[in-house]
Amino acid sequence: MLLTLSGLTKRYPTGDLALKGVNLEVPKGQVMALIGPSGAGKSTLIRCVNRLVEPTSGSVVLDGTEITGLGAAALRRARRRMGMIFQEYALVERLTVMENVLSGRLGYVGFWSSWFRRFPRRDVEEAFRLLHRVGLDHMVDKRADALSGGQRQRVGIVRALMQDPQLLLVDEPTASLDPKTSRQIMRLILELCEERGLAAIINIHDVALAQQFARRIVGLRAGEIVFDGPATELTPEVLTTIYGEEDWSQTIRAVEEDEEEAVPA
Amino acid sequence: MPVSRTADDLPEWRRRTTAGDFAVWGAWLAGLALTVACFEFISGRTIWAFVWDAPTQGADLVQRMFPPAWTYADVLWKPMWDTINIATLGTLLAIAIGFPMAFLAAHNTTPSVLFVRPVMLFLIVSSRSINSLIWALILVIVFGPGMLAGILAIGLRSVGFIAKLTYEAIEEIDRTQVEAVTATGASNPQVLAWAIVPQIMPAFAGISVFRWDINIREATVLGLVGAGGIGMQLQASINTLAWPQVTMIFILILGTVVVSEWVSARVRHAVI
Incomplete structure (x- = not known):
């Protein structure tokens, strides 16, 4: 197993119990969609993995390393192996595309090298290569705030890949994007995961997108896993357990139509 | 936000209740009464003869101030340059x-x-609560008269201003950018340099230039207490009743302030 969460619990200082003893295993190279209503604890879960949010109890083990017990320096080294992609892109708006991309290497270079923007030649070459891969060659010197949403998310993806990670933690990658760009971004993330053999946990609230792009789906409700299975087993009954009572027939059918369209293309 | 029912049982909404309306009008009335009372108090302690005389006195002073002593400018360039240096340093x-x-x-x-x-x-509060002129007064006693006391006075007063506005900008940054840089495995100093500093740079540049602009004005009076700059000439001219020279100093200060304001506007425009 690449990632093993056991008994992962998070209680916020306000007293809210965001995660209630979550157990989850993600094998190498598996892309997994985490769905669930707002406030179910999806964001908290992936932030507990790289300890942007400190878990209250339970353990996170990445490729044999117990993340939960690490000191500051070891945690920084462990974070290099986990790339994160954010809902609002979270690019440093006033830095250029290249600087944002190279910030993925911060864990590998010293402070003064990074301060003077002296990155190893290999890193810069990799940055050019990845920017070319996502079609942003011409944007290298643009400031991040001059880019469109889809372009920004591509930069966010490249930044995460620059870390040379084993696992991608993806938090609502499409929530700020239009439907077409959403699909392009999801496809890109999946292709890149396949090319590099990366595992990914993708938080997503668009059920149709989750079903279209991920083979494994995990449903989270009120801090507990209530569904874990292949995308094909996502029935209206399952959606009702995850989200509550609603007419789900349209959601499911929309997905099937989507897939039919996608196949010939 | 009172909701009531009309005679035909439809819901009706008004901004305040009747009692609330009376309270608001009462407060306005009390404010008006206070203003009248204050005016009475001040007017009772004013020597009105001086006030009626003011236009004549003013006109007389202005007459003595013009024309400005243009040739006096030759003496002023050096102190003006000192003033700008005090403010900048x-x-x-x-x-x-x-x-x-x-x-x-x-x-x-x-x-x-x-x-x-x-x-x-x-x-920060200590630095901000003491005016530059008072800092200068103290520092002239410690360091003796001259530019050094002026520079330190301006510096000590401005530290609080710059630190306060900058820390407020730091507290208002977008946290997700910090999260993203932290998630790459960056160290704390790297997070500071890569996620926080870029976000506050425009605010910081604006604050610094704005303070420099204020300091140019403040530095013009520091000479009154011996802390260098054009204020010394101003005091000497007033003491000797050399009003045309005073006018010349005013013109020079006005010109400098206009230029500094133009510079600071340009810089702020450039960094945003």
Whole structure:
């Protein structure tokens, strides 16, 4: 197993119990969609993995390393192996595309090298290569705030890949994007995961997108896993357990139509 | 927000209740009464003969101030240059001290909320609560008259200003950018340099230039207490009733302030 969460619990200082003893295993190279209503604890879960949010109890083990017990320096080294992609892109708006991309290497270079923007030649070459891969060659010197949403998310993806990670933690990658760009971004993330053999946990609230792009789906409700299975087993009954009572027939059918369209293309 | 029912049982809405309306009008009336009372009080303690005389006195003074002593400008260039230097060096000093202080004071970057932050906040308040002229008065006693006292006075007054506005900017940054850089495995100094500093740069540049602009004005009066600059000439001219020279000094100060304002506007425009 690449990632093993056991008994992962998070209680916020306000007293809210965001995660209630979550157990989850993600094998190498598996892309997994985490769905669930707002406030179910999806964001908290992936932030507990790289300890942007400190878990209250339970353990996170990445490729044999117990993340939960690490000191500051070891945690920084462990974070290099986990790339994160954010809902609002979270690019440093006033830095250029290249600087944002190279910030993925911060864990590998010293402070003064990074301060003077002296990155190893290999890193810069990799940055050019990845920017070319996502079609942003011409944007290298643009400031991040001059880019469109889809372009920004591509930069966010490249930044995460620059870390040379084993696992991608993806938090609502499409929530700020239009439907077409959403699909392009999801496809890109999946292709890149396949090319590099990366595992990914993708938080997503668009059920149709989750079903279209991920083979494994995990449903989270009120801090507990209530569904874990292949995308094909996502029935209206399952959606009702995850989200509550609603007419789900349209959601499911929309997905099937989507897939039919996608196949010939 | 009172909701009531009309006679035909439809819901009706008004902004305030009747009692609320009366309270608001009552408050306005009380304010008016207070203004009238204050006016009575002040007028009882004013020597009106002087006030009626004011236009004549004013006209007389203006008449003595014109034409300005244009040739006196030759003497003024050097002190004016000193004044600008006092303001600029004082601002640079304040930036050098105030910028790190802001990071120690800001809630999200301070190394210790319980100790370092309160100490910094206290230093910031102390610096801000004392006017440059009073700092200068003290520093002239310590360092003797001259530009050094002026530079330090400007610097000490501005540290608090720059540190306070900068730490407020630090506290208002977008946290997700910090999260993203942290998630790459960056160290704390790297997070500071890559996620926080770029976000506050426009605010910081604006604050610094704005303070420099204020300091140009403040530096023009420091000479009154012997802390160097054009204020010394101003005081000497007033003491000898050399009104045309005073006018010349005013013109020069006005010109400098206009230029400094233009510069600071340009810089602020450039960094945004």
